[in-house]
Amino acid sequence: MLLSPPPAISLSKAGDSAEPESRQPGSLPARASGRHRPVTERIACWSARHAVLALIAWLLMTAGAVAAGHLYGTASQPEYDPGRSGVAERMLDQMHVVTPPSESVLIQPRTAGSTYATDPSMRLATRTVVAALQAMPGTAAHIHSPLGAGGSQMISKSGRGVLITFQVAGKSANADTTVVRAMRAVSSVQARFGNLVIAEAGDASVDRAANAMMGQDFRKAEMTSIPITLLLLLIVFGALIAAGIPVLLAGSAVTTTVSLLAIPSRWLPIGPGTSEVVLIIGMAVGVDYTLFYLRREREERAAGASFDAALRTAAATSGRAIVVSGLTVMISLAGLLFTGIDMFTGFAIGTIGVVGVAVAGSLTALPALLALLGPWADRGRLPFLGKARTRAERSRLWAALVSKVVRRPLLWGVFAVAALAGLAVPALSMRIGSPAINLPSSLPVVRTLTMIQHDFPGGPAPAQVVVAGPGVRSSAMDRAVTDLRSIAARPGSPIGGPVSALPIGDGRGALITMPLAGSGKDARSFSALSVLRGRILPATLGKVRGVRYAVTGDTANSYDYRSALRSAAPLVFGLVAGLAFVLLMIAFRSLAIPLVSIGLNLLSVGAAYGLITVIFQQGHFEGLLGFTSFGGVMDWVPLFMFVFLFGLSMDYHVFILSRISELRAGGESTRNAIVGGISRGAGVVTSAAVIMVAVFSIFASLSTIDLKMIGVGLAFAVFVDATVVRGICVPATLALLGDRSWYLPRWLRWLPNGLLAGH
Numbered sequence: 001m002l003l004s005p006p007p008a009i010s011l012s013k014a015g016d017s018a019e020p021e022s023r024q025p026g027s028l029p030a031r032a033s034g035r036h037r038p039v040t041e042r043i044a045c046w047s048a049r050h051a052v053l054a055l056i057a058w059l060l061m062t063a064g065a066v067a068a069g070h071l072y073g074t075a076s077q078p079e080y081d082p083g084r085s086g087v088a089e090r091m092l093d094q095m096h097v098v099t100p101p102s103e104s105v106l107i108q109p110r111t112a113g114s115t116y117a118t119d120p121s122m123r124l125a126t127r128t129v130v131a132a133l134q135a136m137p138g139t140a141a142h143i144h145s146p147l148g149a150g151g152s153q154m155i156s157k158s159g160r161g162v163l164i165t166f167q168v169a170g171k172s173a174n175a176d177t178t179v180v181r182a183m184r185a186v187s188s189v190q191a192r193f194g195n196l197v198i199a200e201a202g203d204a205s206v207d208r209a210a211n212a213m214m215g216q217d218f219r220k221a222e223m224t225s226i227p228i229t230l231l232l233l234l235i236v237f238g239a240l241i242a243a244g245i246p247v248l249l250a251g252s253a254v255t256t257t258v259s260l261l262a263i264p265s266r267w268l269p270i271g272p273g274t275s276e277v278v279l280i281i282g283m284a285v286g287v288d289y290t291l292f293y294l295r296r297e298r299e300e301r302a303a304g305a306s307f308d309a310a311l312r313t314a315a316a317t318s319g320r321a322i323v324v325s326g327l328t329v330m331i332s333l334a335g336l337l338f339t340g341i342d343m344f345t346g347f348a349i350g351t352i353g354v355v356g357v358a359v360a361g362s363l364t365a366l367p368a369l370l371a372l373l374g375p376w377a378d379r380g381r382l383p384f385l386g387k388a389r390t391r392a393e394r395s396r397l398w399a400a401l402v403s404k405v406v407r408r409p410l411l412w413g414v415f416a417v418a419a420l421a422g423l424a425v426p427a428l429s430m431r432i433g434s435p436a437i438n439l440p441s442s443l444p445v446v447r448t449l450t451m452i453q454h455d456f457p458g459g460p461a462p463a464q465v466v467v468a469g470p471g472v473r474s475s476a477m478d479r480a481v482t483d484l485r486s487i488a489a490r491p492g493s494p495i496g497g498p499v500s501a502l503p504i505g506d507g508r509g510a511l512i513t514m515p516l517a518g519s520g521k522d523a524r525s526f527s528a529l530s531v532l533r534g535r536i537l538p539a540t541l542g543k544v545r546g547v548r549y550a551v552t553g554d555t556a557n558s559y560d561y562r563s564a565l566r567s568a569a570p571l572v573f574g575l576v577a578g579l580a581f582v583l584l585m586i587a588f589r590s591l592a593i594p595l596v597s598i599g600l601n602l603l604s605v606g607a608a609y610g611l612i613t614v615i616f617q618q619g620h621f622e623g624l625l626g627f628t629s630f631g632g633v634m635d636w637v638p639l640f641m642f643v644f645l646f647g648l649s650m651d652y653h654v655f656i657l658s659r660i661s662e663l664r665a666g667g668e669s670t671r672n673a674i675v676g677g678i679s680r681g682a683g684v685v686t687s688a689a690v691i692m693v694a695v696f697s698i699f700a701s702l703s704t705i706d707l708k709m710i711g712v713g714l715a716f717a718v719f720v721d722a723t724v725v726r727g728i729c730v731p732a733t734l735a736l737l738g739d740r741s742w743y744l745p746r747w748l749r750w751l752p753n754g755l756l757a758g759h
Helices: 039-049 051-071 083-093 122-133 172-192 203-237 240-260 272-302 308-338 342-363 367-376 396-409 409-429 444-455 475-489 523-539 555-590 592-616 637-665 670-699 705-742
Strands: 102-109 140-144 162-167 196-203 461-467 500-504 511-516 548-553
Touching: 039 051, 039 308, 039 342, 039 367, 039 444, 051 240, 051 367, 083 461, 083 511, 083 548, 102 172, 102 203, 102 444, 122 162, 122 196, 140 500, 162 172, 162 409, 172 196, 172 203, 172 409, 172 475, 196 203, 196 444, 203 240, 203 272, 203 308, 203 444, 203 548, 203 670, 240 342, 272 308, 272 342, 272 367, 272 670, 308 342, 308 367, 308 523, 308 555, 308 670, 342 367, 342 523, 342 637, 396 670, 409 705, 444 637, 475 511, 475 523, 475 637, 500 555, 500 637, 523 555, 523 670, 548 555, 548 670, 555 592, 592 637, 592 705, 637 670, 637 705, 670 705
Parallel strands: none
Antiparallel strands: 102 162, 102 196, 140 162, 461 511, 461 548, 500 511
16 A cells, blocks of 8 residues: 655745644644743754755764764874873873783693792793794794793793793784784693693683674674664554654764764874764663653644644643753763773763764754654554554553552552662672673683682783983983892792883883782772882882883773772862763752752662672673673772663653653643653653663673673663653652752752753
């Protein structure tokens, strides 16, 4: 059966003084005083009146962004670690020195009782591996083994393990490829010595394994999340065309933003993971905003409004809610800029950009597309679902629940808050940290690193001391290095292995490498780093005139990164909450509304913190989720979750509260407005939450423990927001406050008229 074309669109100008008595479904009615209408409505009217032009402009913007990104390419500035590690990295950069990745080859007997001293095959295998590495000058350099100077330190204390270390030669950018030759050479030696374990692991081989695994994970996430999103949207709308609109607009917003990242990458560090984060945030807010708009437009049509009038109302109400929600999300994400951590800079720029583009698309491209499609948006209905879904009816279930809550708000509110507070209690014992390696233990390279760490603590994560200045070539510098080697040889020294010193930067500097005691990221390693920085280096290099030095390396990076997060967290939390309070106060012209919103957001975030503490720190559900607990929560996860959840949760709060405010301004009592606003907004919030929970749950199935934490924490927090917070906490709190919910002191009434206050 052929579809009939949509009716012609005949729009009156926004400033017309009278509304025509009869209108075609494709036209928008004008209002008596166009200039006093909300800006969002005027933008929507213009876009719908010039639908073809607006859509062409949107497509040209997307195409232009893609072309610009392809033309300029991403040339991100280098990312430096915070603290003194970053100082060392800048020193290396100033000398145009790129530290080559280091690799280690472990040799162990498979039978008990054998040692390097008693087993001739271990000594032969050691010589064979060294010879194989030396035969590849373009692959390996600076080889250290038991055969060279200081060789005794390359043999484990038990004598059962032998370590051969080398640096991957050539360009560091090609290390993941270059190291394959060394790995093949080591594997060929392993094939000749079946009685021994001969395995390689290190920076380049781990990066290679991690990149391959992450590529598979993200392909899996993309291949799974998009079909799930489309399926759920199809169930939500019951029509094929309507289900595709949110994905189309969200996808175009993500594509535009990712392409435009090429511009700030010229002067800001835009890391390789930024695109994935932009994809997650962009799809989340893009789908949410489109759902807000479409569901309101359908609700108005179900109530008897014409298509054009429904579009106007959606723009004037949901459009304004989208603007306030988008601004709140962008404020939250901007908090990442104040951490002082370069990795978060790209995340912040990219996510702020994609939210802004999604808001712009919701105000322009979406009404234009709806006006152009007209009734076609409801075509392709599914059997048994299409008719019911296109009505966007009020939820009887949520209306019944909220009615009970507002009748006894204290009882319900205390119960819900106590439950969420109880879930948050485990977060009080949260331990921030990171595993020695954030990869599954099933990977061969991870098993090798574990064996190396057991026999040579601190071996895979050496400290690197960067020294620069004219005094590098002095005799005092030579004595300082000799003193460092003497300290390393003492029993119980925080330096857990041989000290090597290499000239860098054409002799303008030196790179001193030394393993630290401990696993590299445990308390013992951090203590050794503190002793090295606070006592050992001042007593040795500190006495050399004309030099400056700084310590970097995995242990130093982790320590400084964690310290920076601890210092930045109070500032980020306070700044995000403070700016959100001001924005919501202006939007709703109320002191209580922003306080309630912020308090409930923090409560849901605390509950999510408690859950990830129970699961990932205490080790529950390890088998189900496929991870091994390291006894803590990844250092960057809590701050990132707070920023993300604070913004995303505000989507639901702003939408629900705007519906309540709108009904109250229309003459409803506070309690009736609460019940009506939540029950009418239940469909869109529930739909958006189901989609987000499904997508975030996919990340819980990925390989790395940090992505599992993010997936579990975000999915749980969104579920809590859409159920307990939306259905119980919000109505109970507003019912207890009554009309005081909308109180604004006289001395603040000079503020601009509320964006969502319904005035």
